[in-house]
Amino acid sequence: MKKKKYTVRIRVWVDEESGPFLGIGRIILLEKIKETGSITNAAKSIKMSYRQAWQLVEDMNKRANTPLVEKILGGKHGSGAVLTKAGEVTIKEFYKLENKIQSYIQKESGKIKF
Amino acid sequence: MKKKKYTVRIRVWVDEESGPFLGIGRIILLEKIKETGSITNAAKSIKMSYRQAWQLVEDMNKRANTPLVEKILGGKHGSGAVLTKAGEVTIKEFYKLENKIQSYIQKESGKIKF
Numbered sequence: 001m002k003k004k005k006y007t008v009r010i011r012v013w014v015d016e017e018s019g020p021f022l023g024i025g026r027i028i029l030l031e032k033i034k035e036t037g038s039i040t041n042a043a044k045s046i047k048m049s050y051r052q053a054w055q056l057v058e059d060m061n062k063r064a065n066t067p068l069v070e071k072i073l074g075g076k077h078g079s080g081a082v083l084t085k086a087g088e089v090t091i092k093e094f095y096k097l098e099n100k101i102q103s104y105i106q107k108e109s110g111k112i113k114f
Numbered sequence: 115m116k117k118k119k120y121t122v123r124i125r126v127w128v129d130e131e132s133g134p135f136l137g138i139g140r141i142i143l144l145e146k147i148k149e150t151g152s153i154t155n156a157a158k159s160i161k162m163s164y165r166q167a168w169q170l171v172e173d174m175n176k177r178a179n180t181p182l183v184e185k186i187l188g189g190k191h192g193s194g195a196v197l198t199k200a201g202e203v204t205i206k207e208f209y210k211l212e213n214k215i216q217s218y219i220q221k222e223s224g225k226i227k228f
Contacts, residue, residue: 005131006128006129009126009127010127011124012123013122014123014228015122016120063118065117090228093228097222104215108215112128114204
């Protein structure tokens with residue numbers, strides 16, 4: 001009988017001592033803020049309420065060593081938000097971590113004995 | 115300013131070509147079947163419907179190389195279910211995989227630059 005083929009899938013979260021810091025959902029929110037220039041539009045694009053998106057941004061800013069999102073008040077096109085340098089780095093580091101774990105799993109998954 | 119401390123958390127799933135095979139929820143279901151000797155009681159203990167537990171067992175049995183759960187009909191105490199040798203091995207291998215990934219992360223997480 002042909003042996004079945006298995007693949008391993010993971011999900012990664014990063015916690016700070018006071019609670020959750022990052023997960024793929026929060027990373028996508030950061031990316032959307034970068035793309036759209038505002039929390040309101042970022043929230044809309046992922047069908048999240050503004051209130052929840054705002055809360056997640058507050059959470060991340062509080063748990064980061066340096067805030068990831070900066071709110072801009074009264075700009076030319078009304079208020080908006082941009083990623084800080086730390087915000088940009090955080091997105092890259094999260095994916096780097098995820099990829100490293102995936103590569104490790106790739107290397108190990110030949111040894112699975114199901 | 116004191117640097118914040120981060121920890122990495124993961125969740126692991128194993129998929130077969132036709133769909134999901136294992137995750138921590140399914141592993142707990144297998145453990146409960148082993149503990150209680152029946153799918154009905156296992157389902158109750160994790161507040162799952164019998165129908166869903168039965169479906170998950172069917173799924174796992176179909177996607178495993180050898181069935182993980184064997185149904186016993188008309189035993190002394192009515193019908194029940196036991197783990198096969200493959201079922202026992204599968205639980206161990208799943209935790210082994212999870213632990214290996216966790217150890218790797220432990221080793222790597224000093225390098226996170228958030």
